[in-house]
Amino acid sequence: MEFDRLCKDILGLDPKIRFAGVCDESGAIKYGGQREGVTNLLSPDETKRSNLQAMARWALRNSLSSKVGKGKYAMTEYEKIKRITFPLEQNHLLLVTTEVDADHSKVIGDILKWIA
Numbered sequence: 001m002e003f004d005r006l007c008k009d010i011l012g013l014d015p016k017i018r019f020a021g022v023c024d025e026s027g028a029i030k031y032g033g034q035r036e037g038v039t040n041l042l043s044p045d046e047t048k049r050s051n052l053q054a055m056a057r058w059a060l061r062n063s064l065s066s067k068v069g070k071g072k073y074a075m076t077e078y079e080k081i082k083r084i085t086f087p088l089e090q091n092h093l094l095l096v097t098t099e100v101d102a103d104h105s106k107v108i109g110d111i112l113k114w115i116a
Contacts (some may be wrong), residue, residue: 001089013110016102018081025091027052035037041080052094054085055093062087072116073108084108088116 010020010032021032027048032071034040042050054074061071075084082104086094096111098104 001115003031003088003092006094008094009114010107010111011035014098014102016099016109017096017107018099019097021094021095022088022092023095025050025055027055029095030092050082050093051093054095058085058087058093070094072112075104075108077104084111086111 002021005019007022009048011017015035017035017044019032021029023029029047038049040077055072056073056104061074069085071087073084073086076098080100082100082102084096084098084104084107086096088094094111094115096107098107
């Protein structure tokens with residue numbers, strides 16, 4: 001899967017998508033990034049720490065996958081954004097943030113079609 005292309009395509013889905021990026025097990029964003037003109041809410045260090053926490057949560061989810069099946073995505077709605085994470089191949093994680101009023105069901109459905 002070409003991660004850079006995936007991130008660009010995701011940003012093209014909806015103008016309410018703020019960020020689409022892929023991180024590796026170190027928490028570093030390797031592909032994609034912020035939509036032009038959107039202000040980051042977290043510093044680079046906070047972003048990396050948040051990504052590491054997301055990776056750890058996916059590791060916990062995966063520990064139960066033999067009983068409940070493989071996780072497809074996880075979403076959290078905060079006061080200022082929605083954050084959706086998708087596990088990818090090769091220990092990568094797709095991170096997508098949207099505005100709170102974005103249609104997350106449509107965004108998730110479209111992304112799952114591409115990564116499934």
